Amino acid sequence: MSFTYQYARPALTVDCVIFGFDAGEHELRVLLIQRALPPFEGKWALPGGFVKVGENTDVAARRELEEETGLKQVYLEQFKTFSEPKRDPREHVVSVAYFALVPFLSHPPKADTDAKDAAWFSVEDVPSLAFDHKVILDTALQRLRLKMQHEPVGFELLPPQFTLTQLQQVYEAVLGQTLDKRNFRKKILSMDLLIDTGEVQQDVAHRAAALWKFDARRYEKLKKGGFHFAL
Amino acid sequence: MSFTYQYARPALTVDCVIFGFDAGEHELRVLLIQRALPPFEGKWALPGGFVKVGENTDVAARRELEEETGLKQVYLEQFKTFSEPKRDPREHVVSVAYFALVPFLSHPPKADTDAKDAAWFSVEDVPSLAFDHKVILDTALQRLRLKMQHEPVGFELLPPQFTLTQLQQVYEAVLGQTLDKRNFRKKILSMDLLIDTGEVQQDVAHRAAALWKFDARRYEKLKKGGFHFAL
DNA sequence: TCAAAAGTGTTACAGATACACCCATGT
DNA sequence: ACATGGGTGTATCTGTAACACTTTTGA
Numbered sequence: 358m359s360f361t362y363q364y365a366r367p368a369l370t371v372d373c374v375i376f377g378f379d380a381g382e383h384e385l386r387v388l389l390i391q392r393a394l395p396p397f398e399g400k401w402a403l404p405g406g407f408v409k410v411g412e413n414t415d416v417a418a419r420r421e422l423e424e425e426t427g428l429k430q431v432y433l434e435q436f437k438t439f440s441e442p443k444r445d446p447r448e449h450v451v452s453v454a455y456f457a458l459v460p461f462l463s464h465p466p467k468a469d470t471d472a473k474d475a476a477w478f479s480v481e482d483v484p485s486l487a488f489d490h491k492v493i494l495d496t497a498l499q500r501l502r503l504k505m506q507h508e509p510v511g512f513e514l515l516p517p518q519f520t521l522t523q524l525q526q527v528y529e530a531v532l533g534q535t536l537d538k539r540n541f542r543k544k545i546l547s548m549d550l551l552i553d554t555g556e557v558q559q560d561v562a563h564r565a566a567a568l569w570k571f572d573a574r575r576y577e578k579l580k581k582g583g584f585h586f587a588l
Numbered sequence: 589m590s591f592t593y594q595y596a597r598p599a600l601t602v603d604c605v606i607f608g609f610d611a612g613e614h615e616l617r618v619l620l621i622q623r624a625l626p627p628f629e630g631k632w633a634l635p636g637g638f639v640k641v642g643e644n645t646d647v648a649a650r651r652e653l654e655e656e657t658g659l660k661q662v663y664l665e666q667f668k669t670f671s672e673p674k675r676d677p678r679e680h681v682v683s684v685a686y687f688a689l690v691p692f693l694s695h696p697p698k699a700d701t702d703a704k705d706a707a708w709f710s711v712e713d714v715p716s717l718a719f720d721h722k723v724i725l726d727t728a729l730q731r732l733r734l735k736m737q738h739e740p741v742g743f744e745l746l747p748p749q750f751t752l753t754q755l756q757q758v759y760e761a762v763l764g765q766t767l768d769k770r771n772f773r774k775k776i777l778s779m780d781l782l783i784d785t786g787e788v789q790q791d792v793a794h795r796a797a798a799l800w801k802f803d804a805r806r807y808e809k810l811k812k813g814g815f816h817f818a819l
Numbered sequence: 820t821c822a823a824a825a826g827t828g829t830t831a832c833a834g835a836t837a838c839a840c841c842c843a844t845g846t
Numbered sequence: 847a848c849a850t851g852g853g854t855g856t857a858t859c860t861g862t863a864a865c866a867c868t869t870t871t872g873a
Contacts, residue, residue: 364638364640364641365641366597366598366599366600366639366641367597367600367639367641368597369597369598369600369682407595408597408598408671408682409595410595410596410597410598410673410679410680411673411680412673413671413672413673414669414671414682415671435668435669437666438645438666438669438684440639440644440645440646440684441644442641442642442643442644448641449641449642451600451639451645451684453669453671453682520852521852521853522851522852537836537837537838538852538853539837539838539853539854539855540835540836540837542853542854543854543855544834544835561844561845561850561851562844562845562846562849562850562851563843563844563845563849563850563851563852564842564843564844564845564850564851564852564853565843565844565845565852566851566852566853567852567853751825752825752826753824753825768863768864768865769825769826769827770826770827770828770864770865771862771863771864773826773827774827774828775862792823792824792871792872793822793823793824793871793872793873794822794823794824794825794870794871794872794873795823795824795825795826795869795870795871795872796824796825796870796871796872797824797825797826798825798826820873821872821873822871822872822873823870823871823872823873824869824870824871825868825869825870825871826867826868826869826870827866827867827868827869828865828866829864829865830863830864830865831862831863831864831865832861832862832863832864833860833861833862833863834859834860834861834862835858835859835860835861836857836858836859836860837856837857837858837859838855838856838857838858839854839855840853840854840855841852841853841854842851842852842853842854843850843851843852843853844849844850844851844852845848845849845850846847846848846849846850
């Protein structure tokens with residue numbers, strides 16, 4: 358094998374900011390693991406791992422994500438590469454960071470082999486993190502807020518079928534502001550991106566809300582026609 | 589030195605998509621170099637180079653940028669990392685891509701040591717490019733369009749003092765649509781981000797237009813107050 | 820005086836905001 | 847019957863879009 362560059366190279370990793378929405382607390386949460394190995398043994402950190410030669414970073418990120426959550430089909434987006442030489446005390450490690458949106462309920466965290474423990478934390482109240490993971494998390498949050506206002510990704514934090522109130526609560530939690538119920542529903546429904554499944558909520562002690570699902574095919578069609586999702 | 593990871597690692601590079609605005613042709617342009625070495629010897633490509641251990645990618649990108657343009661103080665933003673194993677025929681090379689906005693006139697391209705030649709191409713009419721650089725360029729363009737609609741970066745493609753018509757032409761070239769003169773001026777001026785320098789265009793064969801400059805301090809202040817630039 | 824681009828206001832329309840009550844269901 | 851959240855309409859306001867002529871200057 359011929360080499361392009363014979364000098365020392367930085368190591369390459371991926372890190373995943375895994376977001377979930379706690380419908381009970383109306384709170385955006387992030388999945389963290391407690392490190393089982395040095396450096397930062399015992400500290401909380403974002404799940405991540407090394408990129409193998411011959412594997413692209415999307416694949417690497419999805420591998421890490423599946424190890425933590427057991428899920429394959431989740432929303433995942435690369436958002437920034439962090440490359441400060443001192444971010445890892447051992448040597449120069451460059452990390453490609455991703456954020457994922459997962460339906461919270463279906464993912465009781467369980468510790469992986471590399472981790473002592475895994476748990477969901479409110480994004481408003483995260484413990485001290487290993488490496489530069491606090492910076493990565495803050496950047497991810499910023500990107501998520503922007504993203505949610507310009508692309509219909511709110512549903513990714515909910516089960517496939519959801520109520521309009523749940524969807525509104527997702528937006529309120531992520532954007533950090535309350536929204537007017539009637540205006541929210543008007544706007545969302547006027548975009549024609551949601552399908553009424555005909556089914557309703559079960560086991561609630563009041564009038565059951567209608568369940569909706571996101572119409573991905575329709576969104577793709579609208580986008581091609583120049584449609585722009587907003588808030 | 590202790591190593592985090594003893595296995596083979598991908599190589600790491602940066603690539604720069606350098607945008608300029610040709611005021612004569614009202615055209616957005618990109619600076620390309622013609623490769624002096626294999627692979628893809630003689631092909632046009634984005635300027636770029638390897639990231640050294642101990643150097644972050646912003647520094648590496650700025651180094652490449654300065655080699656090509658001779659300029660230090662330009663707008664530069666990381667936008668995506670490309671990591672397909674086959675993107676470089678020699679081995680797995682991961683590239684962190686940046687886009688730069690430079691005032692076109694002040695940068696007559698001159699070939700670097702690594703390049704046979706360097707030249708500005710209209711983004712509407714680029715030659716066949718080495719590696720996956722066409723994909724990188726297309727992604728950069730998409731990001732630039734988004735960016736220009738949400739942040740005041742249009743000026744970065746112009747000299748420090750510019751006319752409102754020039755600014756409008758930048759937006760028209762980047763967004764690929766014509767804009768109404770009166771509405772454009774009304775909107776831009778109402779944001780209170782431009783300062784009238786009191787000077788006017790020189791050496792034009794008609795009424796000289798006023799020269800304006802961007803008020804970066806004011807923009808920072810407004811942003812803190814929750815202001816959102818749009819279009 | 821002509822050519823070329825600079826500069827300027829008003830009206831119409833659409834989308835955003837603000838706001839309060841009745842309805843359905845389970846206990 | 848009551849408690850809980852589900853679901854709905856209208857009036858106002860604000861910002862966007864459409865649109866054409868006069869002014870300045872140099873050649």
